[in-house]
Amino acid sequence: MSQQLLKGPAAEEAIRNYFLSIGYFVVRGCKFKYNQFDVTDIDLFLYGKSSAFSRERLNVDIKNKKTPQALERIFWAKGLQQVLGLDGCLVATTDLRSDVREFGLEHKVKVLDGRFLARLTKSERSHLARINEEDFIAEIEKHSLGKLGGDWRGRYEASKSRMLDSLSFDGANAWLNDIDYYMSEINSQSNSSPAWRMIYISISHLLICIDFILREHVAAEHEQRKLLLDNGFRYGTAGKSFTVKVGKMASALVGSIVTQPGLSQTLERELADQASDVKADVLAEFFSKSQVFASLFDSGKLFEGYAYLEGVPLPSSLPAHAQSFLGVIADFFDRDRKKILI
Structure with missing residues (x-):
């Protein structure tokens, strides 16, 4: 009500x-x-x-x-x-x-x-058939117990704020982390509707972000878009060259302070390994497809609508193309698709 x-x-x-x-x-x-x-x-x-x-x-x-x-x-x-x-x-x-x-x-x-x-x-x-912003916030606060249960409202406010100044790969990675967090909360609550609201609204913000990033690469080849997305999801807005530079600076600093042989090289290698372990290729392959990136704006609006329905739909009731976004994000975080697409 x-x-x-x-x-x-x-x-x-x-x-x-x-x-x-x-x-x-x-x-x-x-x-x-x-x-x-x-x-x-x-x-x-x-x-x-x-x-x-x-x-x-x-x-x-x-x-x-x-x-x-x-x-x-x-x-x-x-x-x-x-x-x-x-x-x-x-x-x-x-x-x-x-x-x-x-x-x-x-x-x-x-x-x-x-x-x-x-x-x-x-x-x-x-007058649309959807809940208002006040009801949305009241529901997520009630089910997350405010700041005691992960501060869902704070996360949601931060998500909205990113729409103003972080439509970039740094913003995209922050939204991905939000989605992963809410996915981890699905089975821990007796009522999963608030978690699904937050997943759907976070996905909508993510898709608008990627749409904005790719707006200047519409005419690019598939492989060019794929490389752009891979680097962005893996290294953030600064890109690979900046990340490698920071890694070298950090390892050089450690080497100048600690005399242990090989420690600086170990640190530099560990940073590179962590970046390579990110399954950015999964997201890059999916979002670089012409039919996917062409539908990002409409799909973003679709997920926003799901988030504000009075009765939040479960993934199993969504159309196949909407389920595909949930599935690829689950794959990115090594989550079982079957447990997500319930």
Whole structure:
């Protein structure tokens, strides 16, 4: 049963549902952090795919108040867009003045005014068959016992924050680790639905991340994409050359401090072995396939939808192509597919 939302959150949910209905991938309530400081919340983060070669990332600022201070919100939204390096921004406001919309247009900020919001609340597009963000968070907190049980909410907030500034291989590897963690939690709980919610939402974020990474490699050969993905999953954003350089620096430092013969070479070899043990080739082979990477955006939206269904589906009820994403991630972490695809 969904809780009755306050005026602000209700508007955010309605506008999120609207953008979902017109084809965007949408994340609500992304915290923008700088180092360890919480700077601000982005009401909605939109990710769109208009063609094989084109992606857009937008921030949406929403104020559903009697005194919305719309002109100030335009400055705020535009500033956030520029700081985050996004492609555009929108402001949703109850303000009805035409000057607000015109000011937004002058500064390339789209304004969804009070007339639009009034129409939206009556539209089917603002009411989708899914739970809201508040219910989602309440469920995962209840079943993970807050910070005592792995701090699922903290992990989820971190996952959303990565959508703003970590659509890279470092971000992808962080999402993979999240998925592995939730997979390990499936059998430890009497109710597996919250774990599956977290698996599905983490997979959706991962797929959008890989889609963003590969957007500039659409015309590349299969082997080129495979090599790019292998290096990224194995060594992270910095790549193999940087990892090897750091390994050599670390071994040289150890050698200058410890006189034990061969220790520095052993350390350097151990670092190389650890990188080679990562089964990055499993992921690289799968995601480099043309039919897979072409479907990443749509598959990301599909898994996001699974995560927010009132009754979370088990993997066995998903279509074959959705199961394939779960299967390859299970393979990557040496998990038994049969125990995952239940």
